[in-house]
Amino acid sequence: MPFILGLAYLLIFLLLLFAIILTVFMIIDLFLELPYVGTQKKKMDTIMKFAKIKEGETVVDLGSGDGRLLIESAKRGAFAIGYEINPFLIAASIIHTKLEGLASHVEVFKKSLWRADLKVADVIFVYTLRKTMPKMEKFIFENARKGTRVVVNTNPFPNKKAEKEENGVYQYFLN
Numbered sequence: 385m386p387f388i389l390g391l392a393y394l395l396i397f398l399l400l401l402f403a404i405i406l407t408v409f410m411i412i413d414l415f416l417e418l419p420y421v422g423t424q425k426k427k428m429d430t431i432m433k434f435a436k437i438k439e440g441e442t443v444v445d446l447g448s449g450d451g452r453l454l455i456e457s458a459k460r461g462a463f464a465i466g467y468e469i470n471p472f473l474i475a476a477s478i479i480h481t482k483l484e485g486l487a488s489h490v491e492v493f494k495k496s497l498w499r500a501d502l503k504v505a506d507v508i509f510v511y512t513l514r515k516t517m518p519k520m521e522k523f524i525f526e527n528a529r530k531g532t533r534v535v536v537n538t539n540p541f542p543n544k545k546a547e548k549e550e551n552g553v554y555q556y557f558l559n
């Protein structure tokens with residue numbers, strides 16, 4: 385009996401600890417330049433259509449969340465790289481990727497996206513707040529190589545003209 389009671393207390397303690405840690409990360413998230421919102425299902429087809437991924441290409445998702453864009457890209461034959469700072473979302477991406485059997489095609493770096501190596505990217509995905517877009521535009525257009533396709537969800541770059549726009553998704557080419 386005392387053993388079961390002890391186990392129950394331990395379980396409650398662990399659940400509370402998990403809830404506290406999760407809450408802290410959710411509060412931190414509110415202050416990020418890129419708070420977490422996953423790409424909406426209804427936009428995924430447009431994003432993938434604009435990305436035009438070819439077998440063997442490299443895609444980079446700047447703030448990769450739970451890894452949904454990485455997985456969709458890997459399914460199309462890409463090597464998909466994510467940059468993410470939230471450890472819960474990194475864990476979710478790893479589990480998600482393993483369940484899909486795509487672990488060898490996806491890598492998530494626990495590192496700030498502002499330190500991402502953009503030179504390797506054939507395709508870059510962006511999904512962030514309007515106020516972060518000027519900084520993101522400068523970062524990408526100064527650091528990615530010519531020919532890179534950039535697919536932006538929701539908020540367009542402030543100074544560059546999109547090649548195409550559909551369903552709240554914007555496509556750019558670096559030249």
Ligand SMILES: C[S@@+](CC[C@H](N)C(=O)[O-])C[C@H]1O[C@@H](n2cnc3c(N)ncnc32)[C@H](O)[C@@H]1O
Pocket residue numbers: 416417418419420421422423445446447448449450451452453467468469470473495496497498509511512
């Ligand atoms: C709007 S969500 C996009 C998630 C994913 N790309 C998608 O479309 O489903 C932005 C993500 O960027 C992450 N993030 C915020 N600041 C970051 C930083 N400095 N470096 C890396 N990731 C960051 C957040 O944790 C969040 O998961």
